[in-house]
Amino acid sequence: MKSNPLEFRRKEGLKPSFRIFSYSGKRPKKGKSGKNNFPFLARSPQGFAAGLGTSNHFFRLEGVCGFMNLFLTQTINGLGLGSIYALVALGYSMVYGIVKLINFAHGDIIMVGSYMVMFIMTVMGMPLILAVIGSILFCALAGVLIQRVAYHRLLTHDAPRISLLITALGVSIFLQNLFQLLFGSEVRSMPTLFDLPAIQLGELHITSANILNIVVSVVMMIGLQTLVARTRIGKAMRATSEDAGAAKLMGINTNHTVAFTFAVGSGLAAVGAALYCNTYPQIKPTMGNLLGLKAFVAAVLGGIGSIPGAMLGGYILGVAESWTKNFYSNLTDAIVFGILIVMLLVKPSGLLGKNVKEKV
């Protein structure tokens, strides 16, 4: 099961469950119970209650109030998770916007970022803040390097889109194998990162990880939006995205603009990686597969190329996942991808995407 995509696990210590292959077949171990391990219980009213009862140890089912509480808790969990999707989705969206490339290696950058945080903290013994900054810089550099080595010639020689896509998949596999070689293929635990107090609002318990995820993702989005809308390099990015030839006629070095876009996108993925490690403190070399795929779904859902769209898509996906996990955990991914399909049937350009025909 080496290639099984990493599931999201709560800090409380859920065992990874190989959901697709073990639908209610394997009883969860005693003492390791949690909402994700009782999907079958949710089918009957009693089971439903039992499922709720075990989902949060601080929570007791008390009628409507209790349901509201659960609803809010799962929504906040979902927003926390969605924030990570959103940060990764921004990179997909930006890169697609500027070079019309679906950079499937982008999901793996979050893996690279996670390992860098771990490496700098545990191997080099540096403090957390340096680990996070180091990881962001390393990923930004890695993003530029990948663009230069793998994509640049294909892009400047007008290679068919399919060649770019295959190259991106190749880079993804390369990164995963490289990190397996460097760090081993087994799951690794992360040290505690941000040790912040949780917030208690009446009966509502909000973990510090969720707050941090949401705050950081919103700040990043506002920063990015400002960068793109207001700054000189932002204008150059939008010009390059719309017509690279005309952008060159304006004196814009489009190679720099594209490299900068990869750097920013990868840096944001590294921020997502730090938040991910803080929320789900276990990492492995293939963790970028499902995470990257879902972030890509978020980008498409929100309208690829749109910054607020990527964020919105990330939040919707996170919340949908969080809610369904609570009731039908076996179907979580099916529902998440189902949302994408329905969404695209209704609005092919995504929620906030502009309906533009692709230049061929």
Place this chain on the structure above:
Amino acid sequence: MALLTVKDLNVFYGNIHAIKGISFEVNEGEIVTLIGANGAGKTSTLHAISGLLRPKSGSITFDGNNLVTTEAHKILRLGLAQVPEGRRIFASLTVMENLELGAYIRAKENLDADFEQIFARLPRLKERRKQLAGTLSGGEQQMLAIGRALMSKPKMLLLDEPSMGLSPLLVGEIFDIIKSVNQGGVTVLLNEQNAKKALEIANRAYVLETGSIAMSGEASALAQDEKVRQAYLGG
């Protein structure tokens, strides 16, 4: 010495030999026009000059610089701006942002006076400066493309069929603008299918036919030439 000198230029698209060894020059202060039918090679020539296309062979010299080995984004910095075929304004950006991008290479300068100058010359743009450029009419887009190119304060302007798709009235307006830009000291190389109009404002002209220069001379002389009248001026 001429401001722009093109010598033995050859451009290929794969096996298609689009420009077959043409040579021409543009002197400082002139308006020179390249006239020719569809597919004659006007755009290919301009793209080779502005670096969007690499010629197979030949030399292009602008103000003492070898353009063949200069990257496209550096050519504007030498003082050579282009108004491309089909305008290619940035449709999803505002009029103002398009003009700002025109002045991209002048990042550290104060541009207020330049904007005022552009708006004085192109008053239609002033009212629409907050509008998305894609919502402008064809004529306004052409004016924006010219204004955008002028924002870099070029020594020389390359224009590729600025009259394309415009009503006769607007064509007149655009050509008046080109003339006044030239009188302001900017050298002009003008690609046109509208030979009548182009020959009216140009000093000299080259007639391009399937990648070769078929004729050249003073614009007023070419306008009287029987062959040119037959082929390009409707008899």
